[in-house]
Amino acid sequence: MPKMDLAKIYEKLLKHFGKQYWWPGETRFEVIIGAILTQQTTWRNVELAIKNLKDKELLDSHSLAAAPLNHVEALIRHTGFYRQKARRIINFSKYLVTKYDGSLDKFLDGLTEQLRRELLSLEGIGLETADSILLYAAGRLTFPIDAYTKRLCERLGIKELKYEELREFFESNLPRNLEIYKEFHALIDKLGKTYCKTKPQCSNCPLVDDCI
DNA sequence: TCCCAGGCAGGGC
DNA sequence: GCCCTGCATGGG
Numbered sequence: 001m002p003k004m005d006l007a008k009i010y011e012k013l014l015k016h017f018g019k020q021y022w023w024p025g026e027t028r029f030e031v032i033i034g035a036i037l038t039q040q041t042t043w044r045n046v047e048l049a050i051k052n053l054k055d056k057e058l059l060d061s062h063s064l065a066a067a068p069l070n071h072v073e074a075l076i077r078h079t080g081f082y083r084q085k086a087r088r089i090i091n092f093s094k095y096l097v098t099k100y101d102g103s104l105d106k107f108l109d110g111l112t113e114q115l116r117r118e119l120l121s122l123e124g125i126g127l128e129t130a131d132s133i134l135l136y137a138a139g140r141l142t143f144p145i146d147a148y149t150k151r152l153c154e155r156l157g158i159k160e161l162k163y164e165e166l167r168e169f170f171e172s173n174l175p176r177n178l179e180i181y182k183e184f185h186a187l188i189d190k191l192g193k194t195y196c197k198t199k200p201q202c203s204n205c206p207l208v209d210d211c212i
Numbered sequence: 213t214c215c216c217a218g219g220c221a222g223g224g225c
Numbered sequence: 226g227c228c229c230t231g232c233a234t235g236g237g
Contacts, residue, residue, distance in 0.1 A: 022218095039219040045235065046218090080234040084220085126220050146218050189218055197216085197237095 004156060006173045009210065010180060013187035016206035017194075020186035023136035025050075028104050030059055031137040033089050035129050037079045049076040061102035065093035088124030095122060108138040116142070127163050135181055143170040144185055148192030155196070157212040 024043075025031040030050060038046045052075040053059045058067050072086040079085060093102075100106040108115065115138060119130035131144035145166045153159070153166060161169065174180060195205040202208050 035218090038217090040217060040232085041219095041234075042217050042236080078234060080217085081219090081232045082234075084232060088220090124220065128219065132218080144218085148218070185218090192218085 004158070004173065006170065006184075007175060007180075009156075009207065010174070010184045010187070012206045012210075013191055014183065017187055017190050019183055020190055022182055022186035023132070025136075027059070028108070028137040029061060032092070032104075032133050033059065033064075035132045035136070036089055036092070036124055037076060037085055039081070039085075039124075039129065041080045045078040045080070048078045052076065061093045061096040061104070064090060065097045065102070084124065088122075091123055092125075104137070112138075112140045112142065115140075131167065132185075135178075135185070139178060141171065141176055141178060141181060143167055143174070143181055145170070146185075146189065148189045148196070149185070151192060151196055152188055152207075155207070155211040 023031050023034070025034055033053070034046055034050060037049050050059070053064070053072075056071075056075060058064050058072070058075070064072070067090060069086055069090060072090060073082050076082050076086055076089075096102050096104070096107055110118070112134065116130055116134060119125050119133055120127070125133070128144050128146050131142045134140040134142040135144060145163055149166065149170075153161065158166075158169070170184075174184065191205070191207070195201050202211070205211075
């Protein structure tokens with residue numbers, strides 16, 4: 001496992017970009033639905049879909065579980081892959097209603113590893129989405145590895161690591177602090193969107209000296 | 213006109 | 226196990 005001062009990287013990003021206050025969302029249910037909707041799409045489009053669901057008062061487990069599929073499809077169309085995403089957020093809501101009386105308090109109240117396995121067993125919730133939900137909705141010390149994080153690691157000289165290895169790397173090299181986990185993940189995304197797009201603008205990047 | 217965006221699931225090998 | 230493909234809209 002590579003040695004790297006992740007805390008120092010975090011401090012540089014925080015100083016450069018400031019706090020990001022992730023995850024945006026008024027409720028934990030909204031956080032979870034947003035986590036599914038944002039897969040492979042921009043947050044801007046997710047906001048439109050969230051607003052549509054909220055305007056129709058469908059942003060709670062019982063309402064969404066009972067909503068017609070084609071109605072939900074139309075409301076979230078902006079997020080892309082809308083047919084499968086509509087099915088998935090409805091199915092998640094039905095699961096919550098059936099197994100936990102629609103209560104996120106009950107659902108999110110397990111041992112972290114057990115809850116993680118349960119999340120991963122649900123359709124449309126893979127590794128990154130499960131870990132984002134664990135961190136931002138359940139408040140667990142779980143570090144999500146997304147495409148930006150993998151890209152950053154490559155720039156820092158960490159290659160050929162699989163998802164679980166990268167997660168273990170972050171979780172064992174960061175202070176066990178929820179706010180740091182939340183902000184760091186958000187800051188890495190901010191970094192990727194700002195400096196590591198199609199044309200790197202390394203001269204202004206706060207990590208220019210850390211990259212290989 | 214291409215390529216990318218805060219992935220996931222299912223298939224082939 | 227790894228690699229490929231479909232899923233789909235919106236913006237640069």
